[in-house]
Amino acid sequence: MLGILASFAIVPLVSQDPYVLGVWTFLLLNILVVVGLDLLLGYAGQLSLGHGIFVAIGAYASGLLTTKAGFSGWTAMPVGMLAAALLAAIVAVPTLRLRGYYLAMATLGFPVMFDAAVRVTSQWSGGSSGIISIPRLKIGGYILRDPLVYYYLVLGVVAVVLLVVWNLANSRLGLKLRAIHADETAASARGINVTSLKVMVFVASATIAALSGSLYVHNVQFVAPDTFGLNYSLTLVIMLVVGGMGRIWGGILGVVLLGWMPELLREAATWQPVIFGSILAIIMLFAPSGLAGFVRRRSFFLPEEAPAGPPSISSEKPVLAVRDIGKAFGGVQAVKGLSFDVRAGEIKSIIGPNGAGKSTALALISGAIAADSGTIKLGGQPVEQTPAYHRARLGLGRTFQHARLIPTLTVYENMVLGASVLGNRYEAEASMILHHLDLVHVAHAFPGEANQYERKLIEIGTALAASPALLLLDEPGAGLSSTEIEKLATLLREQKERGCAIVLVDHIMSLVIPLSDSILVLNSGSPIMDGEPAEVIADADVRRAYLGERSDVHA
């Protein structure tokens, strides 16, 4: 990254032509906006098609405040950035809670709204003709008019922002954003506050865009409502996509490659949309990761040493106390009247025929679905209203029936993500679990490259990396050989020794019976028995409903 910035510093040495410098300055300003957009689109996966509005807000705020209200350029800039941040926050909160294309469509209307707003307030906003004679920036008494000086000013600003963003993107925050992009449910289960992060990224990218707009107007001294309109916004997306989303430097590449196009195409300028649109479509169809996609990402740093074992937990109150929870989907009562306790170091299994409501019960406990009735307490604290990511932070870990690992992160990165709820110990925890589960050999591979047993292990490891007090496992034994089941049982016993409470849903009796302290049997959403393994498998009702009357299942 420093290399890239340094090469930008050399540009004026090649050419001092004011026109060329002007174009490069414009490219740098676009890089600023595109990098912010990359955080939103490439990292968090939210498609903002009207990003130009934030640049326009910055530009108009600077333009209006300096021409009509006597502000200095430097004081007008933060006002513009604040205004953009506010707008982003207002729009983001409702739309980011929904599916991606809602945001895309909502933001498509931004240029329309901005245009309308400017026209309605045309007395002081300049209307369709825009604002002219915007003063240049001054330092002390010195007016910044020389293109060379301005180029370096902009480069300085861009460098600072770029370095900050680059560091953030390569930290846990970057992992969290990419996890959100890949699988919001899994991210939530790992303790990530998805909505809040998405809003923050939206606001940050809007603020950066506004900064760029302000710097633009003090150089060009003119702005109109359509300067940063729909065409501009879409061009930003195209540049980002071609260069490669989610890499930061991909955006820089895209701007440098395509930013020159309008100049090259001077005569045939009206062909630009056709060319750009076709490029976008072709890239998305055949190389969605853009040009940067051909370069493999550097993996997260894995410490060599395996530090000490996991901390233990003890508590007198039941770790999990469920009372009378129920959930209906339309006309189907999936779960009804379910109550049980699980103490520290206790393994409780839930068994029952398909459709009995076992997975639903786990989802209710973890918070992925809200219960219609009843109470759920974690360590004595009621959590019925608490969202899933928060329950994860309180010490609840879960695995899913079909392992939900983030496919775009390496195995180790998935574990780091899981451990990130722990604060600064995360790298140590993740590395420790990796070594403990004997997965060091796949640490830098992607989950898709591991075999099924390894994937299950990785998922459990990701949950364990957060040192949970309660572990919910949804059919961990499915598809495993008997040796693998033995290994799994040993692992779960270790966790039990450590004091972790475990709720296990499975059909494999050879795993469930030896392992469990108690077994709860669900049938059609309601519990029909809850007791010690020997009693449960001998019970006639249980046999009739699930095990098979003449089955020879035994303790």
Place this chain on the structure above:
Amino acid sequence: MDWGAIPQFLAGGLAIGAVYGLIGVGFSLIYSTSKVINFAQGEFVVYGGLTTVSLALFDIPASVALPLSLAASIVMGGALQGLLSTARKGSNELTYIMTTIGVAIALQGLAHQIWGTDYKTYALYPQGAIKVFGASVNYATITILVITALVCVALWVFLFRSMIGKAMRACANDSRAARTVGIRPRRMALLAYLASAAIGGLAGMLITPSQMMSYDNGVILAIKGFTAAIVGGLANPFGAVIGGLVLGLLEGLGVGLISSDLQNAYAFLTLLVILLVRPQGLFGRAEPGSAR
């Protein structure tokens, strides 16, 4: 504020509202069968209208020009679906959406090359109007409404009374289950694109003689059509028609009572409000466990 003229303002929004509804039907059909939001939907409308204008310039009678134009739209729809099907396996919805955006931009640019920047129109509707509740409703509006109603009937018959239509609904409901009974989701998606393009082109043909068409109307029409579909509930094409009419009426009221400068803003505001208050639209069901 001219309260007395409200019926007139409403009447003014009827025709365009029906058109928004038709565009919305296109969004709905494609979304239900392939989970893609087709940002190029607006371009079908623009091309439908402008192609007819060009044909009319060659003195081709409407009875020939309209079906020709419709055929061209259908071909466009098929081409788009063909293009999308070349996407790499495992592409997520963001990829498809961005591809349709790219196609929309390219098509708009192409329209600029072919037809230039002027607003264009052709003659279709007889002059004159009738009085309804104190408002003057012109024949253009009536024709558009009647044709929209016919399209709805045809759509209903297709979806609920024909085998292919039922297969399409099955696919929209659960594409995996549909596959197990021999329905091919790809085919249904293709059908959806063909139908959406045809209906979109028809919408363009209907609105151009009434309100003119320009190469860059596609984006705005797409946003409004999408809003119509959202208001009705994305998976429900008939809801989209109602949504479109609602949007058209709101727009008519806004333009008349408040200001015509903000004409396009009303749709956007409606979209935001609906997303805030009732994202599943008037006739849709809330997705379980969605907002968290």
